[in-house]
Amino acid sequence: MKEFLTDPHQIERESMRIIQGHLQLDWTEQELKIVERCIHTSGDPSLEPVIRIHSQAIEAGLEALKRGALVITDVEMVRAGIAKKQLAQLGSTVECFLSDFQVAAQAAEWGITRSMAALRMNKERLKGAIVAIGNAPTALLEVLELAKDPQTRPALIVGIPVGFVGAKESKDLLWEEHQELPSITILGNRGGSPLAATCVNALIYLAVKREI
Template sequence: MNDFILDPGQIEAESMRHIRAGLIRPWTEADIPVVERIIHTSGDPSLERDIAIHPEGIACGLKALQEGANVITDVEMVRAGISKGKLKSLGGTVECFLNSPEVAEQAKAWGITRSMTAFRLNPERLRGSIVAIGNAPTALIEVLRLAENPETRPALIVGIPVGFIGAKESKDLLWERQDIPSITVLGTRGGSPLAATVVNALIYTVLRQRNM
C-alpha cells in the first residue's frame, strides 16, 4: 500500500498532470479543462484524437452558465452525473423530460424514440440552454432539427451519444453544423459519463473564474 497515493486531491492533481503531459494536439488553454476531464473520465488517452470542440464552444458554454442557463439532458444518467448543487449556485438547474408521463404515449403515436419525443415536446426549453446528450443519437438528431429555429436553439450542444447505430452519424451531422457551438467525441465512443463530465468541466471553470 505504500506505493499508492491515498490523498484524493493529490490523486486528481497527479492524474491531470499525467494527462496534460501526454496531450498531442495543440489545444487552447480554454479547451484543456474539457479535454482533461474527458480523458480522465474515460481513462483512455487515445480518445484525444476524436475530441472535437467548436471554436466558440467553450466561450458559449461559459457565457450561458454565467447567465444562469439550465442544462437539458437526454437521459437520467447524464442528469445524475452533473454537479447540480454547483450548477444551482450559478442559477441553473438540470432537466430531463424522458420520464414525463406523456412522453411514452406520444412516442408510440409518432413512431419515434422516447428520447426524441422528450425534446420534441419541450422545444421552448432549449433556447439558451446547454443540451447534454450522452446516450441517444435520435435525441441529438431532434435537437439539431430544433436548433434550426433561433427560438429553440441551445447556447451549446454537448453531443456525445455512444453506440454503433446512428451515434457516429449523428455526431458527424453535429460537427458539420458549424453554425451551432458544440463539443463532441467523434466516432462510436461516448456515453453519459462523458457528456456529464464536459458540463461539469464548464461549471468548474465558471466557479474558478468567479473566485479569482
Template sequence: MTADFILDPGQIESESMKIIRAGLTRPWLDTDLPVVERIIHTTGDPSLESAIAIHPEAIACGLQALKQGATVITDVEMVRAGISKEKLKSLGGTVECFLNTPGVPEQAKAWGITRSMTAFRMNAEGLKGSIVAIGNAPTALLEVLRLAENPETRPALIVGIPVGFIGAKESKDLLWEHQEFPSITVLGTRGGSPIAATVVNALIYTVLKQK
C-alpha cells in the first residue's frame, strides 16, 4: 500500500514546494517566496496566497534582526512552541511569551484589558529591535501597534496574523495601514498560531542558508 506514497521527508517537502511555487499567481519577490511558500505549505491552502501581505522592508528587517540575535516575542505559548528554538539559539536569539508571567492576570483586571495586551504592556521595554509574532489575539496586535509608536518600544518586525471573527480582520487592516512599521500578515479572518510560527521559521531558515 505504501508503494504509492512518497516516504522520504526531504522529498515530500521538495515536491510540495514545487507544487506550491507552480501554483502561485502573484509576482512575488524572490526574497518573499520562502515566507509565502511556508504559509501555504503549513495551511495546505493555495487560496491563502491572495491574502498574504508583506511590507517591502519586512524581510530585510526580519533577517537583519535575526542576524543580530533578536528576541522573538509571541502572544501565546502555541506560537512559541512552533518556533525552531534551537535554530534561533544558533543565531543568538531566544523566543519569549509573557502571557503566563506572574501578575499578568491581576494587572489585566486592574487595567480592564485582556491578558495578552497586558503581557506586552508589562514587558514593553523588551520590544525594541525584536520580532513580534502574534497568531491568536487581535488585542495583542493592537497593543503592539500602540507601543510601536514609541521608537524605544518599536519592534524590528511585526508578524501579525491573529485569527477569528471578532477584531482579527480589523486589527490586521490597521497593521497594514501603518506602513511605517515593517510587517507580515494574512488579511481577513484567517490566520492562527501555526502560520505566525512558520513565518518566523521561514526567516530563521533563510538566515541559516545565507551563512
C-alpha cells in the first residue's frame, strides 16, 4: 500500500514545492504567495497566466489589514473560508450582509440582485475595506460603481466571481477600465468563493508573518 503524507505542514510544504515547479511567469516574492495559494486551492497550474495582481494591491491590502480594516464578502461561502483566527490577530473581522432580512425586499424594490442590494445598503462600510467577491458578477459591478465615490471606495477589491453570465465581463471591466483601483482577479470564467477567500488569506498570512 502506498504511503501518504499525513503531517499537515509537510503536506503544505510539499504542495508548494510541486506548484513552484509548474510556475512559468516572473512574480515578486509577495505575489508568489497569492499565486501559489490560488493554484493550490484550484489544483490547476494552468490558472497562472490569467491571475492578475495590481501593482498596488498587496501594499494596499496589507496596509488595510494592519490597521484592522473590515473584510467584506459577497456571499457566506467566501466569509466562511477566511482565516478568522489570524484576521482577529490584526484586529479585524469579516462580514457578509447578504443574510440581512431586509436585503431581499430591498433588492426586489430596486430590481437588482440581492448581492448588489446587500452592498448598496451597507455602502458606507466599504470605505477602506477589503472587498472579496467570489460568486456574484453583479456584486463586483456594484462595488465598481460604489468605488467611484471616495467615501465608499474600498482599499482593495478581490474580484473573482465565477460563471458564464457576466463573470468574465465584470472582471474584464475591473482589470481593463479600473486600474485606479488596487485589485486582484482571475480573468475568464473561472473563479469562485474558495479562490476569493484564498487571496484574502494569502494577504492575512503575509500580514501576520505566517511562514507557510
